Amino acid sequence: MKKLPYILIAIRFIIAPVILLLAYLKGGESRFIILILMYLGLLTDIFDGIAARKTGVSSEKLRRLDSQTDLIFWLSLGFASYLLTPELIKNEWESILLIFIMEALCYIISxxxxxxxxCTHAFLAKMWGLSLLTAFTYLIGFQQAGWAFYLAVGVGLVSHIDVILIILLLPKWQYDVPSCYHAWEIRKGKQRKKTVFFN
Structure with missing residues (x-):
C-alpha cells in the first residue's frame, strides 16, 4: 500500500504523452479516449495524496513529484487541445499567455x-484543477471555449495570486499549504492540523 501513491503518480505521468500522441496521430477520432484519460488522470491526482497521508508516506519528495507530474499532465492536455482545436486556442492566446506568465512567476518567486x-497544493489550486477539467471537456469534447474556458482563466488567475502570496508570506519553504491565510498563520508561529482528505 505504501507504493500506491507512487503508482498513481506514475500512471498520471504516463497518461500525459499518451494524450499527446493520440491527439497528434489520431486527431478528432481520439477525443473520447483523451477525455477518459483526462478523468482517469484526475482520479489519480485526487487519490495519490489521500493514499500518501493514509499510509504515512507523504513527504517533500513525494509532494514535489506530484506537483511536477500535475504540471506535465495539464500541459499535455493544453497542447492536445491546440492540436485538436487550433483556431479556438489561437483566438484566446492572450488569456492563455496570462496563465503561463502567472505560472512562471510562481516558480520564479519560489x-x-x-x-x-x-509545492503548495493549495485549495484554490485544487479548484483550478476542477475548472480546467471542465474547460478541457468543452474544448476537446465539444470544440467550444465559452464560459468554461473563461471560468478556468479566472480561477487560475486568483489561484496563482494565492500561491504567490503563500510563497511571500511563508518564513521557510513548506509543502501542502491550503491558502495565503494559512501561510499568514504559519508566519505568526501557529501550527496547522493536517487532514487525511485534504493536506
Whole structure:
C-alpha cells in the first residue's frame, strides 16, 4: 500500500504523452479516449495524496513529484487541445499567455526565495484543477471555449495570486499549504492540523 501513491503518480505521468500522441496521430477520432484519460488522470491526482497521508508516506519528495507530474499532465492536455482545436486556442492566446506568465512567476518567486519550486497544493489550486477539467471537456469534447474556458482563466488567475502570496508570506519553504491565510498563520508561529482528505 505504501507504493500506491507512487503508482498513481506514475500512471498520471504516463497518461500525459499518451494524450499527446493520440491527439497528434489520431486527431478528432481520439477525443473520447483523451477525455477518459483526462478523468482517469484526475482520479489519480485526487487519490495519490489521500493514499500518501493514509499510509504515512507523504513527504517533500513525494509532494514535489506530484506537483511536477500535475504540471506535465495539464500541459499535455493544453497542447492536445491546440492540436485538436487550433483556431479556438489561437483566438484566446492572450488569456492563455496570462496563465503561463502567472505560472512562471510562481516558480520564479519560489526559486528566488527558497531555492526550489513551489509545492503548495493549495485549495484554490485544487479548484483550478476542477475548472480546467471542465474547460478541457468543452474544448476537446465539444470544440467550444465559452464560459468554461473563461471560468478556468479566472480561477487560475486568483489561484496563482494565492500561491504567490503563500510563497511571500511563508518564513521557510513548506509543502501542502491550503491558502495565503494559512501561510499568514504559519508566519505568526501557529501550527496547522493536517487532514487525511485534504493536506
Amino acid at each position: 526559486i528566488w526565495k527558497f531555492g526550489k519550486e513551489t
